[in-house]
Amino acid sequence: METARLIESLFHEGQLLAAAAAEAGPDAMVPTCPDWQVRDLLRHTGTVHRWATGFIAEGHTEYRPFGEHSELDGDELVEWFREGHGLLVAALSEAPADLQCWTFMPAPSPLAFWARRQAHETAIHRADAESARGGKPSPVTAEFAADGIAELLTGFHGRSRSRVRSEAPRSLRVRPLDTDDVWTVWVSTDVPRTEPSEEGPADCELSGTAEQLYLTLWNRLPLSAVSVAGEADLAQLWREMSAIG
Structure with a gap:
């Protein structure tokens, strides 16, 4: 933006x-x-x-x-x-x-x-x-939410401080349904690597509106707020390890 x-x-x-x-x-x-x-x-x-x-x-x-x-x-x-x-x-x-x-x-x-x-x-x-x-939360635009997802994935979780790790290499895809964006996060024992593209099949895919994904990836909504396809334990790993201090 x-x-x-x-x-x-x-x-x-x-x-x-x-x-x-x-x-x-x-x-x-x-x-x-x-x-x-x-x-x-x-x-x-x-x-x-x-x-x-x-x-x-x-x-x-x-x-x-x-x-x-x-x-x-x-x-x-x-x-x-x-x-x-x-x-x-x-x-x-x-x-x-x-x-x-x-x-x-x-x-x-x-x-x-x-x-x-x-x-x-x-x-x-x-x-x-x-x-x-309480009450109805204020909305954000799809463009703003997608920008926030990109910052989180490529910025915060592109740093060595990210705790998102997996002994076996795995891939997490993030797909907003209301923008043209898509990200693939490669999780391993090293720093997560995010590509703003769709590279082959993913082990787990999260999809929903950009706003739903934005708040879910920041752990402000439960995983049930988005669609989880594939290996759900990878989505849960993100949930448990991705908090920003």
Whole structure:
């Protein structure tokens, strides 16, 4: 997706997250993040937003650790989140195209990286906030969901830190039914390798709408939310080993 559209998505998703968190209340449990309450979700996401803003606005070219989580609570915590989200959106909107700063996954540019990473960070945690609130979740476009799948498969699980491993080489295909995308993930004892193509038969295939696959691969929906064909234990292996810390 274009960087400008990702920034628009970040703005929209952050507003939805704040609204859902305010409606649910700080004590509400977050079903999609066991052991978290809404206050934990706001503190985490707000801290990530401020951390990312530092790289973008100040041009840090080396890793810097996260800051301290806010001790605010209730309405004040929601406003703290809104403030940090606004600062992030402004930093990305005002950053030059040739921005130079630290990143942690391949991207066309640091600006493109941070816009994409924070748009999907916020969208996934918006889904968490809405799970705490209950009711119908907000939709995302098929294009945005497919972009998030690509980031997860080729970015996060293209790194040595990915824990998705299999003693015997196996292949997992991911097929959205509402876009032209398809990915094949080759799982072995080495780093998973993802190809944006269909290379022969797969041991297991996950199919559904891009949105269903996006949330399922991020472990925000159960595997039953998508169609699983072939070796279901490979899908379960993904479920158990793919969490991003």
